[in-house]
Amino acid sequence: MDEEQGVIQAENVGAKVYQRLRLDLMRSRFRPGEKLKLRDLAAGLGVSPTPVREALARLVSENGLQQLDHRSVRVPVLTEARCREILELRAELEGRAAARAAEHSGPAGAEMLLAIHERMMAAVRERRLDDLLAENERFHMTLCGLARQPVLLRIIEGLWLQCGPLQAGLTQIRMKHPRDQHPHLEVIRGLREGDPSLARLAVQRDVSLYGDELLRRLPQLNGPLSAEAPA
Amino acid sequence: MDEEQGVIQAENVGAKVYQRLRLDLMRSRFRPGEKLKLRDLAAGLGVSPTPVREALARLVSENGLQQLDHRSVRVPVLTEARCREILELRAELEGRAAARAAEHSGPAGAEMLLAIHERMMAAVRERRLDDLLAENERFHMTLCGLARQPVLLRIIEGLWLQCGPLQAGLTQIRMKHPRDQHPHLEVIRGLREGDPSLARLAVQRDVSLYGDELLRRLPQLNGPLSAEAPA
DNA sequence: GGGTGGATTTTGTGATAACAAATATGACGA
DNA sequence: TCGTCATATTTGTTATCACAAAATCCACCC
Numbered sequence: 001m002d003e004e005q006g007v008i009q010a011e012n013v014g015a016k017v018y019q020r021l022r023l024d025l026m027r028s029r030f031r032p033g034e035k036l037k038l039r040d041l042a043a044g045l046g047v048s049p050t051p052v053r054e055a056l057a058r059l060v061s062e063n064g065l066q067q068l069d070h071r072s073v074r075v076p077v078l079t080e081a082r083c084r085e086i087l088e089l090r091a092e093l094e095g096r097a098a099a100r101a102a103e104h105s106g107p108a109g110a111e112m113l114l115a116i117h118e119r120m121m122a123a124v125r126e127r128r129l130d131d132l133l134a135e136n137e138r139f140h141m142t143l144c145g146l147a148r149q150p151v152l153l154r155i156i157e158g159l160w161l162q163c164g165p166l167q168a169g170l171t172q173i174r175m176k177h178p179r180d181q182h183p184h185l186e187v188i189r190g191l192r193e194g195d196p197s198l199a200r201l202a203v204q205r206d207v208s209l210y211g212d213e214l215l216r217r218l219p220q221l222n223g224p225l226s227a228e229a230p231a
Numbered sequence: 232m233d234e235e236q237g238v239i240q241a242e243n244v245g246a247k248v249y250q251r252l253r254l255d256l257m258r259s260r261f262r263p264g265e266k267l268k269l270r271d272l273a274a275g276l277g278v279s280p281t282p283v284r285e286a287l288a289r290l291v292s293e294n295g296l297q298q299l300d301h302r303s304v305r306v307p308v309l310t311e312a313r314c315r316e317i318l319e320l321r322a323e324l325e326g327r328a329a330a331r332a333a334e335h336s337g338p339a340g341a342e343m344l345l346a347i348h349e350r351m352m353a354a355v356r357e358r359r360l361d362d363l364l365a366e367n368e369r370f371h372m373t374l375c376g377l378a379r380q381p382v383l384l385r386i387i388e389g390l391w392l393q394c395g396p397l398q399a400g401l402t403q404i405r406m407k408h409p410r411d412q413h414p415h416l417e418v419i420r421g422l423r424e425g426d427p428s429l430a431r432l433a434v435q436r437d438v439s440l441y442g443d444e445l446l447r448r449l450p451q452l453n454g455p456l457s458a459e460a461p462a
Numbered sequence: 463g464g465g466t467g468g469a470t471t472t473t474g475t476g477a478t479a480a481c482a483a484a485t486a487t488g489a490c491g492a
Numbered sequence: 493t494c495g496t497c498a499t500a501t502t503t504g505t506t507a508t509c510a511c512a513a514a515a516t517c518c519a520c521c522c
Binding site: 012018 | 390
């Protein structure tokens, strides 16, 4: 059940289901608008509805899922305003985390991030799109973890969770910057040189650059499924 | 079950229990370190353990409660570092919300806040300490609501939830600023005059002024109960 | 009298079952 | 052929139950 995603030290079934669904949402393994059915999920995971219900309740209260009509839940369909708000907050808060990371994480952190980034670029070259999304998520979460601010990290994870379903759009983006000027590399340089404001600006550039592209594609990312719902 | 706290439009029992516990935590109705027992809560609310368990799981995933040993949960006992982090983030994010509120909420918002603040001061004079805490919470949440940024509001609520148990310390603080220079009044002036940076600075002053006092008292706020746990 | 070992009780976990509401299905009639 | 109403199925909700692990208690022994 834990595949490649590192150790999950959840003991009870409810927490396991929660972490599994949460990570799947952050890595865009569900499509916006998709309705989640209790018994289907439970059967798929080989557990009873009770712990699944617990997991869904947790995700709803983090806005990782939307409560539809007091009965069913679905993967969020974001309005443009909400999506913009999330991206603004991500830029602000991930920037803050990156600056803090640059202050007191040595070059060790930079090397860790570089390894992740290179795995991500390999995934791009080889068209392994799921891995691309997973490595990108890992890059950002690792960076924010280096800030050693657990409350901030948790908030940022929550923001990723909320815009997770749209991250799939990243796989459609052909960015025009040359390979050796990817914002991630500037972030890494900021950490390596202990330059907080460089790190902050680079992260903000990454988020807003790709965020703007996602915003442009938002209708088509939501589209196929938001049309499916009312039909 | 809904007392004075405004309309709660939760339909299912689990959500009702969740909202009840959440608001009680934000308003410091529980003491740090207190262990929450499933069957006791259920009996007290006249429901079965199942929905209570759902509510507790939601609160744990928002860090409004701490998972003790993979079995029991307790009201958080905050370290100084964590408390400081929460207060820093509150200053930043509530400041951001206040600035946004000043930009596009007219004097109507200012009057609403003034009414809440005056109820709060009345509660101070008459030593109604629970009401003091409730009105203070209402002031901050109403202010942040005026920013019309639901994602940001939710994050700030989460931060209040996490430091809620410590807010009880506010009742012990005799602040030295004259009555007509309370930071809340400056916030209101910022809104009334449409001055975002005044509103931001005033909120930040409020949070850090009272936050510093709470930090000084943190050991004694945690103390009685964190001593209770190991004994 | 104090400490240790076992039994009892407490407490959380998760599956099942009973219920209710909503949705889907299908037949009948216009 | 299409709409409508009744029925059947699906689906979420919550209480109950069975179980396991932890904590408590009590007796017994040193």
